[in-house]
Amino acid sequence: MSNTVLYSIKDLSKSYSQNNKKVNALRNVTLEINHGELVSIQGPTGGGKSTLLQMLGGLDKPSSGSISLAGDQLETLSEVKLTDVRARKIGFIFQNYNLIPTLTALENVQTALVPQGVNKANSEKRAMAALESVSLADRATHLPAELSGGQQQRVAIARALVKNPEVILADEPTGNLDEETRDQIIDLLVDLNRNQGITVILVTHDSSVAKRASKNLHIGNGVVTTR
Template sequence: MYRLTGVTKRYARGEKAVDALDGVDLTIEDGERLVVQGPTGGGKSTLLQMLGGLDRPTSGGVELDGTDLARLSEAKLTRLRAEKIGFVFQSFNLVPTLTAQENVETALVPLGVGTRERRRRAAEALEAVGLGERLGHLPGEMSGGQQQRVAIARALVKQPRVLLADEPTGNLDESTRDEIMEVLEGQWTAHGLTFVLVTHDSSIARRATRVATIRGGRLTTEERSVAEGNRADG
């Protein structure tokens, strides 16, 4: 699915150059779930941007199904994101003047899906995340957890192969965090997605069998059995 080779991302800060990613090598298999942890400014979100084709590396390759994202034109990269990659962010990024159903439909517009089909698929996606009775509600009429469920439905309605989540529970309380993680993990299982999640929350990292840690732009990975994750939670 993904293969990153020698990926470096360098930013200029005044007269200094800072490497947000420093020679990162990483393989993510089709259908795998990977949790990425690390301190603020360590390169977690930069890595996710590379995987999502939202930014290009200074050097190195980011391959998705054998295609190097860094070498695609902006038009082809935009199309690939629209077709293959779903994004979930900490801040929900919902349009406040659109209903839940309309927010979900926005993901299908770039794909040229007709109005009737968009409505049907959006309703099904919201039903799948437990919001079948909230189709006509505006974001301001929903709780934070419900808004994040809408964002998850929007990410998945286009039936992507990859789901990328950047601190998806960062704005939620502990109880709602657990509910959202159950939704995300349920959708990952149901659809056979490749799922990469960035988090500061160690309790979320303990739910995964593979964890990557980024510090100072350098990445290490740890493999764990399900039993180890369960012991950590207990």
């Protein structure tokens, strides 16, 4: 595990208006996440977990404060540059898998390589390797609807992996899975972190998942505490 800083967050705040009321989703968050860490984020619903994950993923910009990812100051980047950062450095895993329903498992994985302009042959090769790493090579030509929830999430993990990201951001990746499948997915993420050194930040309600993390963050009412 490297000790170099991947994320450096200082006085990060995010507020927005909801029903004419100001909501402070994040309040002066300051923290660092190093390369190779497995970080869990827990907290009550509406506490700011997803907002923090969106800031980490460059999907939204803070109201104030700064956030850097491997040297890129995300709050200052244009939308085009942020898109480029997401394309190269960040892998996303969603609770609902978010696969493209009309594309096969292989093609879904390939979508992550489209922004990088990888040619077709290379793209297919890398996507197939990613599917093999999640033990789904034999389901490459299946549509998402033909796969179980666990298999779909593994395709989503392969899609996040295929671009060799600096970090994987997972938003409740086991939220829709049964216990057995949940363990398989967590094992897979832990394995990626430990064996491939990929930084994994995951939002979870599950304390058993949090126990396997190297760092546990708790967020409530927009305030982050480290446990």
